[in-house]
Amino acid sequence: MNDILKIADKTFSSRLFAGTGKFGDHQLMENALLASETELVTVALKRVEHTGQEEDTLLRHLAHAHIQLLPNTSGVRNATEAVFVAQLAREALETNWLKLEIHPDPKYLMPDPIETLAAAEQLVKLGFVVLPYCHADPVLCKRLEEVGVAAVMPLGAPIGSNKGLAMLDMLRIIIDQANVPVVIDAGIGAPSHAAQAMELGADAVLVNTAMATAGDPVQIAEAFKWAVRAGRQAFLAGLPGEQSVASATSPLTAFLD
Amino acid sequence: MNDILKIADKTFSSRLFAGTGKFGDHQLMENALLASETELVTVALKRVEHTGQEEDTLLRHLAHAHIQLLPNTSGVRNATEAVFVAQLAREALETNWLKLEIHPDPKYLMPDPIETLAAAEQLVKLGFVVLPYCHADPVLCKRLEEVGVAAVMPLGAPIGSNKGLAMLDMLRIIIDQANVPVVIDAGIGAPSHAAQAMELGADAVLVNTAMATAGDPVQIAEAFKWAVRAGRQAFLAGLPGEQSVASATSPLTAFLD
């Protein structure tokens, strides 16, 4: 199956994107990312900038030819900060790709729709390839698309909650309307959730907490790889839908008549 | 990973069991079953017995060394009929393995707990390896286990409904209590459902309608193969659970302070 995902000018064989937070150590992270076969990995600029030597190590563990880095703006609270951090990230990591995330509230970590749109518009003009993390808001996703983002990254459920596709009804609408790739981000807590997202027609999923905090991150990473492939293939092959009435798979005419 | 499923005296590398009903034609069925890498395939005796030449063809398409046949008693309405049909099946298919299913009602196709237990008890005494299809009833599953069944096959949702694990709360209890393998049967309508069943700790799943009636049964079969593997590996590797409060994967201390 030749099923390539294209975002901006890059192509991806894997539809599983990964995060780098919360892993026990860098080597474990690297092993998990390699097992996942991910080709797009998000990393907080703060982790690169602030802690010097330790973080050089982080980057060294991410230095694989098949892995595209996607710096994120985690920690910023508004559009102004986001644009500033994006520019630092572009210099530091030598990529104009950016995961834009603006969540002012430290408790629930929900993204801010207003600041996100404003920042996206500016960043696109500044030449960034912008992938905004956002609420599962169909109108916001359309507006982000209109200002030129390369993909939208609506959340499946609150970040870190592992609840799966709690926003199912909205994700359906977003996928139905989108003209850019839809990447389900946040909330994906199990391979079954990732498979469901792909069956729904999402273009990719981003997984972090469920992988990093699992008992065995490397094994889970491989499980996610298979699950994403399973869900994608099911979407392409055409799953039958739910039936409200039972339906026999074997003949039911009485045997002994 | 050396993760073998044992039922009675046989071992299985694949935890995906499959049905043979509803496929467009026998060749398509065979292709899908091979793509799924299933090693246990259920077939209604009625389809073998009643229609002579056509069904010889059915069996010929199932004649693969790695595939164990599991004749089922679909169409019977009570324990007496089930025992009779089981004996016919043993002769016709030369196996003492049996999927016991007794659903007297032609509309909803729900299994009869009383007749199923009575038949299971008799069939075990007659030397059968009995795998009963039953409601997701924890007490019934324990009683079936006590009369000596080789595995229990509780339903995930009404058969043919593709609704997935509608009986989730009961399946959890069944898995928690079981001393024989638990195979989730009926209702599994997508690879994500199969993955979820395995993540929950089921020992295997049986899929039929979702595979046979998909747009491309062969591709779906392969998707189910991956999904079952993903869910099983996630179960073994230890998934983190749901969190009620959001939790950041990236540092949230303000960037510009």
Place this chain on the structure above:
Amino acid sequence: MNDILKIADKTFSSRLFAGTGKFGDHQLMENALLASETELVTVALKRVEHTGQEEDTLLRHLAHAHIQLLPNTSGVRNATEAVFVAQLAREALETNWLKLEIHPDPKYLMPDPIETLAAAEQLVKLGFVVLPYCHADPVLCKRLEEVGVAAVMPLGAPIGSNKGLAMLDMLRIIIDQANVPVVIDAGIGAPSHAAQAMELGADAVLVNTAMATAGDPVQIAEAFKWAVRAGRQAFLAGLPGEQSVASATSPLTAFLD
């Protein structure tokens, strides 16, 4: 609205049945039951028999002309014990009404389908008005009906779990097929769950844990009363169903054209 529920030879204006366990004290229980306007209250024979003076008090708090007692067989493990206890209950409480419940397992408290059917058959022959508590098993409910029970009491979710209608798909089938009243028992943890059960077409609900363990049992009891009435009336009045596509309630033609 003249909407009377009839079970066996008695009629009920209220479709909210209540349990008597877990209340802080008898007076609180009595106040809650009166606030609920329930007319059918279940009580464990064991509580009446074993503890003499204390339990006389229990009965005294239940002595209201509009309240019918429904002794239950809680604590029995099989049909033989159930029949024995039923007879004790008939003598002690001077009623042939009986809530039959047989749950051999002390952890999950799930009812035993085999023993329940066997006991129900015997008790009907012995002249009891039998209301069996059972799994949400459509075939079992039909078989109980066939041996002459006065109503069936399938569970909504594991007892005491407050999870609501976890067994929704099965309850739909049971209600569709039943020729006796269907009382949803166990799992109803909030007024909204009770309303949903009634909207689905249940004839009544039985509530205990959610009422007895609430912050203010009397207020909750009244809330359940309203919720049951709301759900029943909605069922009778014909609720519209779910829609897969949004639909405007106000005109959407552009305002300023």
Place this chain on the structure above:
Amino acid sequence: MNDILKIADKTFSSRLFAGTGKFGDHQLMENALLASETELVTVALKRVEHTGQEEDTLLRHLAHAHIQLLPNTSGVRNATEAVFVAQLAREALETNWLKLEIHPDPKYLMPDPIETLAAAEQLVKLGFVVLPYCHADPVLCKRLEEVGVAAVMPLGAPIGSNKGLAMLDMLRIIIDQANVPVVIDAGIGAPSHAAQAMELGADAVLVNTAMATAGDPVQIAEAFKWAVRAGRQAFLAGLPGEQSVASATSPLTAFLD
């Protein structure tokens, strides 16, 4: 129970708000609204303005002392149109209360977060009491609160879908964070949904489609009245939560030991 809802400078005894669209005729609407005992009723300005005599009739059916009119901006596509229509509504209906709704897309009718916030800010400055209809977006709700809206009206599910609280996880966060009343709008398709919203801690619900398109709108209206009361009282009285393990309501020590 003296439980009064206050929004801006007005108090409400009823926490059930209602819409006026989709009813078969005006008299039926009036009867339903009276049966519901609602005290706040939303009406599209367009219906008042455009069709002269017919709509005078509409207003006449809403002319009850206990009913506060809440004109809405349905049909507008952006903030500029919303502000213009709001001013027309203020003149036409002689109230500065306004339900702000801006949904540019005619298929899914999802509200626009950017335009809604911009319009809310302007309208508050123009002296309106603004109740914005919005996505179940916790950050947007906070920002609306910060510009001075009198309440927020997040959706439970896509409008007209009757799906209930599909946005449950987000509604919880919104209610937890809000300093203004939270009115759940859109998606409420049954009394049980309304009860659930109130149990969750919502301050009120707005119902339209489920009432207007029911088999008997007057009876359903009364059912919603009871359900809202039930849910509110349960919230105040303190419902117990879900339990993951079953818990007996009756003594389980074996009867016959």
